[in-house]
Amino acid sequence: MPIVLGRRYDTGEPCAISIENDRIADVSPVWPSGSLSDWPYVAPGLFDLQINGHSGIWYSNAGLTRDQVLLTLQAYFAYGVTRLYPTLITASHEAFAAGFAALRQACEQHRWASDMVPGFHLEGPYISAEDGPRGAHPLEHVRPADWDEFVKLQDIAGGRIKLVTLAPESENAIDFIKRAVATGITIAIGHTAATRDQIQAAVDAGATLSTHLGNGAHGTLRRHPNYIWEQLGEPRLYASIITDGHHIPATLMTSIVRTKTPYRTILTCDASGLAGCAPGVYELGSGRFELLPDGRIVVAGQQQLLAGSSLGTDTCVASVMRMAGVSLRDAIDMASRTPARLLNQPQFRLQRGSRADLFLFYLPPGATRLDVVATFARGELRYGELPTLTADQPQHTNSV
């Protein structure tokens, strides 16, 4: 029975967490025998609702295979992520079909993969065709909302598409939203240039999230009203934000977190398939992209149009603390409990009975990312190892 020693992320208190099978059996306060600064923090596993791939593998690639999916999933344990929504962005129907089929196979073949992937995210293709709102999505595959196409994709995905990002102004979008919400799918507004009325119609129809608010937008906007203010001020919408340190400035990060509160703000890294790759120019099906040394990914040849991030969710947790003054507790909750709540998935906690998805990390002052040392998913050590620590009252030693 593993016993995990660490400082609770929410209170800072040292504790011993006993794991039995896939559950937390007990959480008890303890006294560190040595220095408390040697103790890592312990927190519930992170949950990122928007991951596009890793290690040069994109989920949107028509050639995606089951084994590639498994490779990418395994890589995310190193970031403290124990749950994620693989995300397919605007592509041809054939590419979607191949991608969802490969993702489904990975989940059906391995229990750990289906535990890690409680849903898929379809971002596009029913989005704005305008430059700016469209972001790096390929124009040739943008199309009106098509429920019949979606039903086919959902069938291929085995019913696992649980989140769809679309633009409310897309033709047929409001009807699409109503049908999707009726089947339990979460609808996000994103890659949009919608008017206030169109946004209100989408929310009235059941949309509950703004996807990466502040990105996927025009470079220059009318001061007000505009679609960023309209979504920011709409209390029925959660907002996801990419807090990798590059996608939005500190003041916008602060404004969104304070307005939506950590209860309705979700951190995502929107990691691209180039996450985990070396800096350089990469030729991909949809164009040429450059991974810069600071982790930004841009459409090659310019430095303005961001095309996802190469950084992980752990970086987003550290950045929102450093740049927006958010506490560790709130930052972790925005990357674990809040997305789970929005998506109607279980909220894992550091308490008896919770599924034992948790990770250990150090966070030196000013750090740009969490220094993840170990990740457990469903009670199994999936990444790293437990540091050697001892504690009194009661006596515990880390062992697995």
Ligand SMILES: [Zn+2]
């Ligand atoms: Zn996007």
